Amino acid sequence: MRIHVLLASLLVVLLPLVRVASGWGVEPSPASTGSLLAPITETVSYQGNLSGPLGPVNGSCDFQFSLFDAALDGRQIGPLQAATLPVTNGTFVAQLNFGPGAFNGEARYLQLAVRCPSGSGEFVSLSPRQALTPVPYAIYASRAGGAPWSGLSDVPLAVASLAGINCGVNQTIVWTGATWSCLGYAGGVNNIPSGLYASAIGGASNVASGYGATVGGGMTNTVSGQWSVAGGGAQNQVLGYGAVAAGGLTNTVSSQYGALIGGAQNQVAGYAAVVGGGLANQASGQYSVLAGGNDNVVTSFGGSIGGGVSQVITGQYGTVAGGHANWVTAFGGTIGGGQNNAVSGDRATVGGGEQNRASGFVAFVGGGLNNQAVGERTTIGGGEGHQATNTGATIGGGLQNSASGIRATVAGGMQNSATNGYVAIGGGSLNQASGYGAVIGGGMTNTVSAQWGVVGGGAENQVSGYGAVLAGGVTNVITSQYGSLAGGHLNAVYGFGASLGGGEYNVARGQYSTVGGGSLNLASGYSSTASGGISNTARGEFSTVGGGRGNQALGNSATASGGISNTAQGEFSLVAGGQENQATNFQTTVAGGGYNRASGVQTTVAGGRANEATGYGATVSGGITNTAQGEIAFIGGGHLNVASTLAAVVAGGRSNQVTLANFGAIGGGENNQVTGLYGTIPGGLSNAVTAEHGFAAGRRAKAANNGSFVWADSQDADFTSQSPNTFNVRASGGIWLGTGGTPTIGSNRFLDTSTGAHLTSSGVWTNASDRARKTDFEAIDPREVLARLVQLPVQRWRFKEEDPAIRHLGPTAQDFRAAFGLGDSETTIGTLDADGVALASIQGLYQLVEDQHQEIALLRRENEQLKQQQASLEARLHALEQGGRPLAVGMPEGLVAGAALILAGVAFWRRR
DSSP: OEEOEEEOSTTOOBOOOEEOTTSOEEEEOOOOOOOTTSOOOSEEEEEEEEEETTEEOOEEEEEEEEEESSSSSOOEEEEEEEEEEEEBTTEEEEEEEOOTTSOSSSOOEEEEEEESSTTSSOOEEOSSOEEOBOOHHHHHHHTTTTSTTTTOSSOOOOGGGGGGOOOOTTEEEEEOSSSEEEEEOOOSBSOBOOSTTOEEOSSBSOEEOSTTOEEOSOBSOEEOSTTOEEOSOBSOEEOSTTOEEOSOBSOEEOSTTOEEOSOBSOEEOSTTOEEOSOBSOEEOSTTOEEOSOBSOEEOSTTOEEOSOBSOEEOSTTOEEOSOBSOEEOSTTOEEOSOBSOEEOSTTOEEOSSBSOEEOSTTOEEOSOBSOEEOSTTOEEOSOBSOEEOSTTOEEOSSBSOEEOSTTOEEOSOBSOEEOSTTOEEOSOBSOEEOSTTOEEOSOBSOEEOSTTOEEOSOBSOEEOSTTOEEOOOBSOEEOSTTOEEOOOBSOEEOSTTOEEOSOBSOEEOSTTOEEOSSBSOEEOSTTOEEOSSBSOEEOSTTOEEOSSBSOEEOSTTOEEOSSBSOEEOSTTOEEOSSBSOEEOSTTOEEOSSBSOEEOSTTOEEOSSBSOEEOSTTOEEOSOBSOEEOSTTOEEOSOBSOEEOSTTOEEOSOBSOEEOSSTTOEEOSOBSOEEOSTTOEEOSOBSOEEOSTTOEEEEBSEEEOSTTOEEEEOSOSSOEEOOSTTOEEEEOTTOEEEOSSSOOOOOTTEEEEETTSOEEETTSOEEOOOOGGGOOOOOOOOHHHHHHHHHHSOOEEEOOTTSOTTOOEEEOOHHHHHHHHOOSSOSSOOOHHHHHHHHHHHHHHHHHHHHHHHHHHHHHHHHHHHHHHHHHHHHHHHHHHHHHTOOOOOOOOHHHHHHHHHHHHHHHHHHHO
């Protein structure tokens, strides 16, 4: 882009086209013509057109105009002209004045810089500088030496005519446009405005000898600096270029652009320095400011003193707000107030107090007495006698605290010491944090010497383990890494990652071990725990003591939950409570009670007193002086019971024993014994099972044979089985069997049942056959039943389970059911059904006999008839024989057969 500039003024100077890299352009406007009748001044009217990337600019822009005597480098002529100007549709106008003599006929070059919008960033300088060329009037004026004023109208009288004009005091000669006149530029008495363009407006005996100098009033003030001003006061001297002394007494402003408001005996010697007032103050640093006070000195660039007495700033941009005898010797140092404070560190600060020192870079002391912030970025909030000597160290307050570690912190308290990096002490007294990153919250005489160690409070506590934490208490110690201790008295944590909750005289020695509290407890195993109580020990890995007194968890993962003097010695063993109990083997358990011992692998004693489980997996639930010696043996309770074999069981009772045989069981009672394999006694008194699979119950029942079942009633006498696999019952009151109802044994009955069937005391089995219980009656043919019975196979046989010598006679159930269709099964024959078939067959046989009786009666009648016929025949035969006539021998065949049948019937009848 381009910037085109056109300069039009009374000097009629033209600026050619100017190019810049910014993309902005100023184009010249048509030149304006000054009136020849008006007096020529040093002011130049400058007009131009400003264009940006989007076209003509509208808004407010900042401009800088500089005049040089060369195109490059050279000497600047007059002051920099700066202005913020409105720009309308690209057009702007500036009034420029480079001072008298700026245009003396020698070459001049204009430098232009622009910033749009106003205040938006850096100025853009236009390059190259523009050479200023003369126009006709300026050319003519430069030739006045040849023929002064010739050819011009309305020119002043010849200079020579000024010799006869004498102006009075405080007057000067000026051209009014028509003539030379003496006009007044000052007032007052005996004021001398001797400098060019100087003014002495009022007062007395004031001298304005500097170019453009001004004295407003006052007395015996001297202004010798160009464009300098003395507003009033007395005996003030303004020596610097553009300097100002507003008033006061015996003040001196010797520097360019220096300013003094008032006061007495103040000196401004620094470039653009300012003294507001006060007495005997000195501002000799460039851009320094001294608001007031007494005997204050600022010698540094940009230093500032707000007030106070005997303050000194020698460091650049130093600040003292007030106070007495404070010193700032470093760059950007600050003192808010107080007395005898010193800042010697760059950008350091002392807020106030007395005898405080901030000597480190960006160090800070808020106040207090005799504090020293020595290290970089150290901070002391207040208090007395503190020292923060390393980078970033901080002390909040208190008395005689020290933070010598990098970024160490002491919040307060007394005589605390933070000597390593990133350590922190919250308060208390006589605490020492020397481990890197250590923390002490408070308390007294606590020490943390390990990295990242912590003491929360208390007294005389020590942490020497890396990352350890001690919350409080008195005289506690942590020496292990990552240990923790909540409080208490004389406790110690020695194990890596161990924890101790509190109490007294406790020790957590094992890695990751824990002591919850109590007194004289020890957790020495890896990840062991002693929760509390007195004199407890958790020695095994992962072992636990819950509480109580004198308990020991010695095995790995062993547990003693509480009680007194209990010992869990086996791995994974447990003593839940009680007194003097022992779990001495792998996964053994004693739940409670007293003087119990679980010594076999995976054994259990649930409670009671003086019980012992010694067999693998054995259990004693409770009671007194019981012993489970067998593998997985069990005793439920009672007194003096013994289960000494594999899987033996004694549920309870007294003096019961399962010995010699495995899998025996006694439910309870007293003085019972099982010595047979799988023997069982549910209870009772003095029962015994001496054979395998035997069962004995009641009183003095003896199962002496394998598989025998013996039930004895209350009689005080032995009742012993006599053979294997027998069911033996001694029941002097009878036996009852049923599926429900109330057992009722009828008189003269040995075995009674709920079905109505029973066995009498005499041994007679009686079936139930009440008509009221029967239904669906049907008539039968007895002869048919008899006929089927005759066809039914009846054989001799034996049951397969029986001895071969034993034989039976009868049908099979299948044949019986096929013949008669009776019963509920094809494999059984009901006795009632067999009796019914027999009774029906008898009825059928009876019917046959009755038929035979009728037939025999008929035969008898016929026989009588035959007998009669025979007798008749015999008589006739005899008569014939007597008559001498022979008879035929032999009889007809049918007659012989009939005679034989008659004889047979007679014989049958006689047998009846």
